[in-house]
Amino acid sequence: MSSVKNPLILRQLFHKETSTYTYLLACGNTKEAVLIDPVLDCVERDLKLLQELGVHLVYGMNTHVHADHITGTGKLKEALPDCKSVLGSKSGARADVYVAQDENVKFGNLALECRSTPGHTNGCTTYVLHEHEMAFTGDALLIRGCGRTDFQQGSPSVLFESVHSQIFSLPKHYKLYPAHDYKGFSVTTVEEELAHNTRLTKTKEEFIKIMDNLNLPYPKRLGKFCKITSSREI
Numbered sequence: 001m002s003s004v005k006n007p008l009i010l011r012q013l014f015h016k017e018t019s020t021y022t023y024l025l026a027c028g029n030t031k032e033a034v035l036i037d038p039v040l041d042c043v044e045r046d047l048k049l050l051q052e053l054g055v056h057l058v059y060g061m062n063t064h065v066h067a068d069h070i071t072g073t074g075k076l077k078e079a080l081p082d083c084k085s086v087l088g089s090k091s092g093a094r095a096d097v098y099v100a101q102d103e104n105v106k107f108g109n110l111a112l113e114c115r116s117t118p119g120h121t122n123g124c125t126t127y128v129l130h131e132h133e134m135a136f137t138g139d140a141l142l143i144r145g146c147g148r149t150d151f152q153q154g155s156p157s158v159l160f161e162s163v164h165s166q167i168f169s170l171p172k173h174y175k176l177y178p179a180h181d182y183k184g185f186s187v188t189t190v191e192e193e194l195a196h197n198t199r200l201t202k203t204k205e206e207f208i209k210i211m212d213n214l215n216l217p218y219p220k221r222l223g224k225f226c227k228i229t230s231s232r233e234i
Ligand SMILES: N[C@@H](CCC(=O)N[C@@H](CSS)C(=O)NCC(=O)O)C(=O)O
Pocket: 018, 019, 066, 067, 068, 139, 145, 146, 147, 148, 149, 180, 182, 216, 217, 218, 219, 220, 221
């Protein structure tokens, strides 16, 4: 059997105001593409990039319903009617396709495995691209940190179990890409986070104590957009 992988086109894009990463992934053979965590303010940028790379967007996917930005999937769908929105089945918001544990989202010859990683929100989903040994963790795992658990159905105990069972169980060399970064990082690995994550290397009891005492200010945009209703297109 050939060990040659299906080529991947990968772009990491950044939205400064909310420190959000959007990922463009495309199958190098078929040019079918997905966007993970597109931001409404950046849709024009993303549409231009899709055109420049000559790729065809099949899914606008979200790792979760973010408190701090409105997803771009609705606007992307207006511009590209073939594109479908994808969201974890427990997210409580509207989408074309709901995904649950172990389901796969296919684009061209590649597929993202869905792993349910609640704790930051109920619907948080980590997408794993095994063929290229990488995962997109949303806010479940941030580089050297993790998503907060003090609103949006957050639970430190649930988050601890999610990260240990679904993300730290991946092979150590897998690259991990988060949905946000506030410290200047862009990518990490399972091995790095197992050794250096400032919260998730602790015991579960210590982790819960840390998370219950973060005292973080609310995200800048939370006031405007925190009302998440089942009719919101995502
Ligand atoms: N003051 C910051 C707040 C950023 C923030 O709360 N980010 C969330 C992810 S967006 S729901 C989070 O979980 N942060 C965890 C952490 O440890 O910071 C801002 O608005 O920039």
